[in-house]
Amino acid sequence: MAQEALLDTLMALQPALQLTAEKLLRSEADAEDTVQETVIDLWQRRNELQHVRDLRAYAMQSLKNRCISFLRKSRDIATDRIELLDTVDDDAIREEVALTEERAARLDTMMAQLPERQREAVTMRYIEGVSHEEMQRRLGMSSTNVYATLSRAMSALKSMIK
């Protein structure tokens, strides 16, 4: 497998790896670290991966092994999470990742119908998690105008869902 193709494959696997690690470790930060280590390790051993038939399964198993090591090393070791390894179904992970991407795409479509100011306000508040004070500074609005803009945007989105 060419390096560029392997890179694309690993990037495509990242959401599934992240979701699996989050389910096992129950920590977004720990999952991010574990996925990062797993992908870098796979990349460093990319010459060995030429003979791997199912790279997705190989990467998933490698991630699970790292999660087991992480759980065993951590002080708050929980056997039920180790038992979760058997219950984390790759197909279910694949479906959940696809559903998440579908929902995100749907929201993109809905937000594209909003006025630009409302779209910016919604993105800052509900996607990036920016505070009201920071939104006032960035948008150059008063606090009342920020609340009013957000309210109008959410009403429009709700109407789109119905």
Place this chain on the structure above:
Amino acid sequence: MENKELQELFAAKRTTEANRRRQAELRQQLEAAAVPAAPAKSRRLWPVWAGSIAASIALVLLTMPGLFRRAGEQPVLVAEAGEAIEAIDTIEAIETIETIETINPKPAKTFHSTAAVLAAAEEEALPDLETETEEPTTPTIEVPAIELADNATPEPPASNAPRIHRRTSTSMVNSSNIETVQPMPSDFQNFLASAFGTETDTPFNLTTFNL
């Protein structure tokens, strides 16, 4: 935000945005010329590195006394090796003496020390190459020159001793190649003289015809 479905949409959007950010970071790391051995963001990897360094230092400290001890043992090992070689020399010397005594029996000698055995072996057992070496002798075969004067009948060999044919190379000399040279008949000599215009008073040499 009260609408649950809308909450799910925003959660999915946040997840995909976070994954895009992670993918960008990962791609940047993997595309770099030297992939770092450990991710820089990872906060929990420092115990691994610290443990590795500590283990390496401990291994070195544990190994150093052994190295010094081995260095002290080295002369002992060398001495043991010298004794072993001396023992082998002694055995070889005794075997050599026994061989010589078998060939040329002499009164048995009694050696009281290894040095004596070795000295005796050097004096008696080793052959003197300068005095005993002789030039190899090769058998020589004398080939008498056959030269006939005109009208002279080749003299028969004084005895019946075989003579070597001239065209026979020395490497082919053996009993089968040795034949007796018969005297040339006078009629044949006259025929040769008339055929090649040789005067009768000129000495006729058979070697001219490369017989």
